[in-house]
Amino acid sequence: MPSYNEEIKNTGFILEHSINVILQNHDWTIINNKYYEDDLQNTVREIDILAYKVQLVDDIRIYTTLLISCKKNSENAWVLVSREVNLNNPNFNWNPLHIRTNDSAIKDLINKEKDINKDYYEFLSKENSIDIMDTPKNDVFAFQEMSKRNGAPKNDKNIFTSITSLMKAQAYEIDRKRVTHSDKAVYQFNLISIIDSDLIRLNMLDDKTITQEEIESEQIVTQYIIRRKEDFYRIQFIKADVFEKYLKKYDRIHEANLRFFKNNRDNFFVDILKNDRKVELLKPEFLEEILDPLYEASSYSVSKESVSKYLELIWDIDGEIVRIYLNEEQKIIDRLNDSDSFCIKTKEALNKIYRYDGGFIYSSDNLPF
Structure with missing residues:
Protein backbone atom coordinates (compact mmCIF):
# COMPACT_ATOMS: atom_id res chain seq x y z
CA MET A 1 0.00 0.00 0.00
CA VAL A 270 -21.39 63.97 22.65
CA ASP A 271 -24.12 66.69 22.64
CA ILE A 272 -25.81 64.78 19.83
CA LEU A 273 -29.24 66.35 20.37
CA LYS A 274 -27.74 69.75 19.65
CA ASN A 275 -26.66 68.50 16.22
CA ASP A 276 -29.58 68.48 13.78
CA ARG A 277 -27.78 66.31 11.22
CA LYS A 278 -27.04 63.55 13.72
CA VAL A 279 -30.55 63.76 15.19
CA GLU A 280 -32.01 63.17 11.73
CA LEU A 281 -29.56 60.36 11.08
CA LEU A 282 -30.82 58.37 14.06
CA LYS A 283 -34.47 59.42 13.88
CA PRO A 284 -35.60 56.27 12.02
CA GLU A 285 -34.21 54.16 14.88
CA PHE A 286 -35.96 56.36 17.44
CA LEU A 287 -39.25 56.05 15.56
CA GLU A 288 -38.87 52.30 15.46
CA GLU A 289 -38.73 52.28 19.28
CA ILE A 290 -41.66 54.61 20.04
CA LEU A 291 -44.09 54.38 17.13
CA ASP A 292 -46.18 51.48 18.45
CA PRO A 293 -46.20 52.72 22.08
CA LEU A 294 -47.17 56.21 20.86
CA TYR A 295 -49.99 54.79 18.77
CA GLU A 296 -51.28 52.91 21.81
CA ALA A 297 -50.85 55.87 24.20
CA SER A 298 -52.85 58.11 21.84
CA SER A 299 -55.75 55.65 22.04
CA TYR A 300 -55.06 54.77 18.41
CA SER A 301 -56.07 58.25 17.27
CA VAL A 302 -52.92 59.17 15.36
CA SER A 303 -51.60 58.08 12.00
CA LYS A 304 -48.30 56.24 12.14
CA GLU A 305 -47.48 57.62 8.72
CA SER A 306 -48.09 61.16 9.92
CA VAL A 307 -45.97 60.67 13.03
CA SER A 308 -43.12 59.22 10.98
CA LYS A 309 -43.29 62.13 8.55
CA TYR A 310 -43.64 65.06 10.92
CA LEU A 311 -41.97 64.08 14.21
CA GLU A 312 -39.06 66.37 15.07
CA LEU A 313 -36.63 66.35 17.98
CA ILE A 314 -35.48 69.88 18.80
CA TRP A 315 -33.12 70.94 21.56
CA ASP A 316 -34.69 73.69 23.66
CA ILE A 317 -31.78 75.94 24.55
CA ASP A 318 -33.74 77.90 27.16
CA GLY A 319 -35.28 74.92 28.89
CA GLU A 320 -32.31 72.58 28.45
CA ILE A 321 -34.67 69.80 27.38
CA VAL A 322 -35.64 67.98 24.21
CA ARG A 323 -38.92 68.96 22.63
CA ILE A 324 -40.49 66.23 20.54
CA TYR A 325 -42.80 67.94 18.07
CA LEU A 326 -45.80 66.20 16.52
CA ASN A 327 -48.30 67.53 14.02
CA GLU A 328 -51.24 66.53 16.24
CA GLU A 329 -54.00 68.22 18.24
CA GLN A 330 -53.07 69.54 21.68
CA LYS A 331 -55.38 67.10 23.46
CA ILE A 332 -53.40 64.19 21.98
CA ILE A 333 -50.13 65.82 23.00
CA ASP A 334 -51.47 66.23 26.55
CA ARG A 335 -52.51 62.58 26.60
CA LEU A 336 -48.99 61.51 25.64
CA ASN A 337 -47.31 63.71 28.25
CA ASP A 338 -49.74 62.49 30.93
CA SER A 339 -49.06 58.81 30.22
CA ASP A 340 -46.43 57.61 32.69
CA SER A 341 -45.91 54.32 30.87
CA PHE A 342 -45.42 56.04 27.51
CA CYS A 343 -43.06 58.62 28.99
CA ILE A 344 -40.99 55.78 30.43
CA LYS A 345 -40.79 54.17 26.98
CA THR A 346 -39.80 57.52 25.45
CA LYS A 347 -37.09 57.99 28.06
CA GLU A 348 -35.79 54.49 27.34
CA ALA A 349 -35.79 55.16 23.59
CA LEU A 350 -33.93 58.46 23.98
CA ASN A 351 -31.33 56.74 26.12
CA LYS A 352 -30.99 53.75 23.81
CA ILE A 353 -30.80 55.65 20.52
CA TYR A 354 -29.28 59.00 21.52
CA ARG A 355 -27.66 58.13 24.87
CA TYR A 356 -29.70 60.95 26.39
CA ASP A 357 -31.21 60.68 29.87
CA GLY A 358 -32.33 64.26 30.47
CA GLY A 359 -35.69 65.94 30.31
CA PHE A 360 -38.11 65.95 27.39
CA ILE A 361 -41.64 66.97 26.52
CA TYR A 362 -44.00 66.32 23.63
CA SER A 363 -45.21 69.49 21.93
CA SER A 364 -47.66 70.39 19.21
CA ASP A 365 -46.33 71.83 15.99
CA ASN A 366 -48.15 75.15 15.89
CA LEU A 367 -46.39 76.51 12.83
CA PRO A 368 -48.90 77.98 10.33
CA PHE A 369 -47.21 76.35 7.33
Missing part, protein backbone atom coordinates in the same frame (compact mmCIF):
# COMPACT_ATOMS: atom_id res chain seq x y z
CA PRO A 2 1.33 3.49 -0.86
CA SER A 3 2.31 5.71 2.07
CA TYR A 4 -0.73 7.94 1.82
CA ASN A 5 -0.13 9.30 5.29
CA GLU A 6 3.30 10.54 4.18
CA GLU A 7 2.40 11.73 0.70
CA ILE A 8 -0.46 13.87 2.02
CA LYS A 9 2.22 16.01 3.68
CA ASN A 10 3.21 17.27 0.23
CA THR A 11 -0.16 19.00 -0.11
CA GLY A 12 -1.35 22.17 1.60
CA PHE A 13 -3.84 20.36 3.85
CA ILE A 14 -1.35 19.83 6.66
CA LEU A 15 -0.37 23.49 6.49
CA GLU A 16 -3.99 24.56 6.73
CA HIS A 17 -4.52 22.29 9.73
CA SER A 18 -1.47 23.65 11.55
CA ILE A 19 -2.64 27.24 10.97
CA ASN A 20 -6.04 26.26 12.37
CA VAL A 21 -4.44 24.92 15.53
CA ILE A 22 -2.46 28.12 16.06
CA LEU A 23 -5.57 30.25 15.57
CA GLN A 24 -7.55 28.13 18.02
CA ASN A 25 -4.79 28.43 20.60
CA HIS A 26 -5.14 32.22 20.33
CA ASP A 27 -8.93 32.06 20.79
CA TRP A 28 -9.92 32.89 17.22
CA THR A 29 -13.21 31.45 15.97
CA ILE A 30 -12.65 29.65 12.67
CA ILE A 31 -14.70 28.94 9.56
CA ASN A 32 -12.91 26.61 7.14
CA ASN A 33 -13.23 26.18 3.39
CA LYS A 34 -15.86 28.82 2.85
CA TYR A 35 -17.21 29.02 -0.69
CA TYR A 36 -18.46 32.09 -2.48
CA GLU A 37 -19.61 32.90 -5.99
CA ASP A 38 -17.19 34.71 -8.28
CA ASP A 39 -19.76 36.47 -10.44
CA LEU A 40 -17.04 37.90 -12.69
CA GLN A 41 -15.91 34.48 -13.89
CA ASN A 42 -19.13 32.55 -13.26
CA THR A 43 -17.51 30.08 -10.91
CA VAL A 44 -17.42 29.11 -7.24
CA ARG A 45 -14.26 29.90 -5.29
CA GLU A 46 -12.96 28.87 -1.90
CA ILE A 47 -11.21 30.80 0.85
CA ASP A 48 -9.13 28.53 3.06
CA ILE A 49 -9.77 30.13 6.45
CA LEU A 50 -12.00 32.85 7.83
CA ALA A 51 -11.12 33.60 11.46
CA TYR A 52 -12.54 36.22 13.76
CA LYS A 53 -12.60 37.60 17.27
CA VAL A 54 -15.65 39.43 18.57
CA GLN A 55 -16.60 41.35 21.69
CA LEU A 56 -19.73 43.21 22.69
CA VAL A 57 -18.86 46.82 23.56
CA ASP A 58 -21.80 48.89 24.79
CA ASP A 59 -24.53 47.95 22.29
CA ILE A 60 -22.37 46.89 19.34
CA ARG A 61 -20.42 43.75 18.48
CA ILE A 62 -16.93 44.54 17.22
CA TYR A 63 -15.37 41.92 14.94
CA THR A 64 -11.76 41.62 13.83
CA THR A 65 -11.71 39.34 10.81
CA LEU A 66 -8.83 37.50 9.15
CA LEU A 67 -9.22 36.11 5.64
CA ILE A 68 -6.40 33.64 5.12
CA SER A 69 -5.03 31.87 2.05
CA CYS A 70 -2.64 28.94 2.64
CA LYS A 71 -0.19 27.79 -0.04
CA LYS A 72 2.62 25.25 -0.03
CA ASN A 73 5.37 24.86 -2.63
CA SER A 74 8.30 22.52 -2.12
CA GLU A 75 10.00 23.34 -5.41
CA ASN A 76 9.56 27.08 -5.89
CA ALA A 77 10.16 30.15 -3.76
CA TRP A 78 7.79 33.08 -3.69
CA VAL A 79 9.70 36.12 -4.92
CA LEU A 80 8.40 39.66 -4.42
CA VAL A 81 9.88 42.40 -6.59
CA SER A 82 9.94 45.84 -4.97
CA ARG A 83 11.16 49.38 -5.48
CA GLU A 84 11.37 52.54 -3.41
CA VAL A 85 7.95 53.52 -2.14
CA ASN A 86 6.49 56.84 -3.28
CA LEU A 87 4.27 58.00 -0.43
CA ASN A 88 3.53 61.29 -2.18
CA ASN A 89 1.60 59.72 -5.04
CA PRO A 90 -1.82 61.46 -4.84
CA ASN A 91 -3.47 58.64 -6.79
CA PHE A 92 -2.51 55.89 -4.36
CA ASN A 93 -3.97 54.98 -0.98
CA TRP A 94 -1.30 53.43 1.23
CA ASN A 95 -3.73 53.11 4.13
CA PRO A 96 -6.71 51.06 2.93
CA LEU A 97 -9.30 50.29 5.58
CA HIS A 98 -12.13 47.85 4.90
CA ILE A 99 -15.11 47.90 7.22
CA ARG A 100 -18.64 46.52 7.14
CA THR A 101 -21.19 47.93 9.56
CA ASN A 102 -24.88 48.56 10.06
CA ASP A 103 -24.25 51.06 12.86
CA SER A 104 -25.29 54.62 12.04
CA ALA A 105 -22.57 56.22 14.17
CA ILE A 106 -19.75 54.33 12.46
CA LYS A 107 -21.34 54.82 9.03
CA ASP A 108 -21.33 58.55 9.73
CA LEU A 109 -17.66 58.36 10.68
CA ILE A 110 -16.81 56.53 7.44
CA ASN A 111 -18.89 58.77 5.19
CA LYS A 112 -18.10 62.12 6.77
CA GLU A 113 -14.52 61.87 8.00
CA LYS A 114 -12.14 61.76 5.04
CA ASP A 115 -9.13 60.89 7.19
CA ILE A 116 -10.58 57.88 9.01
CA ASN A 117 -8.06 55.59 7.29
CA LYS A 118 -5.16 57.76 8.39
CA ASP A 119 -6.60 58.11 11.90
CA TYR A 120 -7.02 54.35 12.18
CA TYR A 121 -3.48 53.54 11.11
CA GLU A 122 -2.01 56.22 13.37
CA PHE A 123 -4.07 54.86 16.27
CA LEU A 124 -2.60 51.40 15.73
CA SER A 125 0.95 52.58 15.22
CA LYS A 126 1.40 55.50 17.60
CA GLU A 127 -1.00 54.69 20.42
CA ASN A 128 -0.71 50.91 20.36
CA SER A 129 2.75 50.29 18.80
CA ILE A 130 1.39 47.76 16.30
CA ASP A 131 3.92 47.84 13.47
CA ILE A 132 2.27 45.30 11.20
CA MET A 133 0.01 48.07 9.87
CA ASP A 134 2.79 50.60 9.35
CA THR A 135 3.08 52.29 5.97
CA PRO A 136 5.04 49.96 3.63
CA LYS A 137 8.76 50.60 3.37
CA ASN A 138 8.84 48.88 -0.03
CA ASP A 139 6.53 49.11 -3.01
CA VAL A 140 5.95 45.52 -4.14
CA PHE A 141 4.93 45.87 -7.78
CA ALA A 142 5.51 42.33 -9.12
CA PHE A 143 5.85 38.76 -7.93
CA GLN A 144 7.02 35.45 -9.35
CA GLU A 145 7.49 31.85 -8.35
CA MET A 146 11.13 30.92 -8.96
CA SER A 147 12.89 27.57 -8.76
CA LYS A 148 14.67 26.84 -5.49
CA ARG A 149 17.10 24.68 -7.45
CA ASN A 150 18.37 27.10 -10.09
CA GLY A 151 16.38 30.33 -9.65
CA ALA A 152 14.56 29.96 -12.96
CA PRO A 153 11.33 32.01 -13.21
CA LYS A 154 8.18 29.93 -13.36
CA ASN A 155 5.00 32.02 -13.26
CA ASP A 156 2.92 34.13 -10.90
CA LYS A 157 -0.26 32.05 -11.06
CA ASN A 158 -0.30 30.70 -7.48
CA ILE A 159 0.62 34.05 -5.94
CA PHE A 160 -1.90 35.91 -8.08
CA THR A 161 -4.61 33.36 -7.22
CA SER A 162 -3.86 33.74 -3.52
CA ILE A 163 -4.13 37.53 -3.68
CA THR A 164 -7.24 37.74 -5.86
CA SER A 165 -9.09 35.08 -3.87
CA LEU A 166 -8.51 37.15 -0.72
CA MET A 167 -9.65 40.41 -2.29
CA LYS A 168 -12.74 38.86 -3.86
CA ALA A 169 -13.66 37.04 -0.65
CA GLN A 170 -13.39 40.30 1.26
CA ALA A 171 -15.59 42.09 -1.28
CA TYR A 172 -18.16 39.30 -0.90
CA GLU A 173 -18.13 39.52 2.90
CA ILE A 174 -18.46 43.31 2.90
CA ASP A 175 -21.41 43.17 0.49
CA ARG A 176 -23.33 40.66 2.58
CA LYS A 177 -26.54 42.03 4.09
CA ARG A 178 -27.20 39.47 6.79
CA VAL A 179 -26.70 41.68 9.87
CA THR A 180 -30.09 42.75 11.19
CA HIS A 181 -30.93 46.27 12.28
CA SER A 182 -31.33 45.27 15.94
CA ASP A 183 -27.97 43.51 16.03
CA LYS A 184 -25.42 46.29 15.63
CA ALA A 185 -22.02 45.17 14.43
CA VAL A 186 -18.83 46.39 12.81
CA TYR A 187 -16.35 44.17 10.99
CA GLN A 188 -12.73 45.14 10.27
CA PHE A 189 -11.04 42.93 7.65
CA ASN A 190 -7.42 41.80 7.27
CA LEU A 191 -6.00 39.79 4.34
CA ILE A 192 -3.21 37.27 4.95
CA SER A 193 -1.39 35.04 2.46
CA ILE A 194 0.56 32.26 4.19
CA ILE A 195 3.27 30.46 2.23
CA ASP A 196 5.06 27.29 3.29
CA SER A 197 8.16 27.95 1.22
CA ASP A 198 10.99 30.47 0.92
CA LEU A 199 9.93 34.11 0.74
CA ILE A 200 12.37 36.34 -1.12
CA ARG A 201 12.40 40.08 -1.76
CA LEU A 202 14.21 41.52 -4.79
CA ASN A 203 14.67 45.25 -4.33
CA MET A 204 15.37 47.30 -7.44
CA LEU A 205 17.71 50.13 -6.40
CA ASP A 206 18.09 51.30 -10.01
CA ASP A 207 17.93 49.85 -13.53
CA LYS A 208 21.03 47.74 -12.97
CA THR A 209 21.23 47.03 -9.24
CA ILE A 210 18.89 44.50 -7.66
CA THR A 211 19.45 43.34 -4.09
CA GLN A 212 18.16 40.03 -2.76
CA GLU A 213 17.17 38.97 0.74
CA GLU A 214 15.21 36.21 2.39
CA ILE A 215 12.36 37.57 4.50
CA GLU A 216 9.69 36.18 6.79
CA SER A 217 6.94 38.68 6.02
CA GLU A 218 6.08 41.46 3.59
CA GLN A 219 3.01 43.50 2.80
CA ILE A 220 1.67 44.56 -0.54
CA VAL A 221 -0.79 47.39 -1.15
CA THR A 222 -2.44 47.03 -4.50
CA GLN A 223 -5.24 48.38 -6.66
CA TYR A 224 -7.89 46.05 -8.02
CA ILE A 225 -11.30 46.38 -9.66
CA ILE A 226 -14.06 44.13 -8.34
CA ARG A 227 -17.64 44.44 -9.61
CA ARG A 228 -16.65 47.56 -11.52
CA LYS A 229 -15.47 49.25 -8.33
CA GLU A 230 -11.82 50.19 -8.00
CA ASP A 231 -10.32 49.93 -4.53
CA PHE A 232 -7.06 49.48 -2.64
CA TYR A 233 -6.17 46.36 -0.69
CA ARG A 234 -3.47 45.45 1.83
CA ILE A 235 -2.23 41.84 1.83
CA GLN A 236 0.25 40.52 4.37
CA PHE A 237 2.54 37.72 3.15
CA ILE A 238 3.75 35.56 6.05
CA LYS A 239 5.94 32.47 6.08
CA ALA A 240 4.15 29.56 7.68
CA ASP A 241 6.85 28.85 10.26
CA VAL A 242 6.54 32.36 11.78
CA PHE A 243 2.76 32.76 11.55
CA GLU A 244 2.22 32.59 15.31
CA LYS A 245 4.68 35.45 15.84
CA TYR A 246 2.62 37.66 13.53
CA LEU A 247 -0.72 36.39 14.82
CA LYS A 248 0.14 37.97 18.17
CA LYS A 249 0.11 41.32 16.36
CA TYR A 250 -3.41 40.61 15.06
CA ASP A 251 -4.44 39.71 18.61
CA ARG A 252 -3.39 43.23 19.55
CA ILE A 253 -5.16 44.71 16.53
CA HIS A 254 -8.40 43.25 17.87
CA GLU A 255 -7.84 44.88 21.26
CA ALA A 256 -7.04 48.16 19.50
CA ASN A 257 -10.19 47.86 17.36
CA LEU A 258 -12.31 47.66 20.50
CA ARG A 259 -10.86 50.94 21.73
CA PHE A 260 -10.86 52.69 18.33
CA PHE A 261 -14.51 52.07 17.53
CA LYS A 262 -15.67 52.70 21.10
CA ASN A 263 -13.79 56.02 21.26
CA ASN A 264 -15.23 57.20 17.95
CA ARG A 265 -18.76 56.14 18.84
CA ASP A 266 -18.51 57.89 22.21
CA ASN A 267 -17.39 61.08 20.45
CA PHE A 268 -20.30 60.79 18.01
CA PHE A 269 -22.84 60.95 20.84
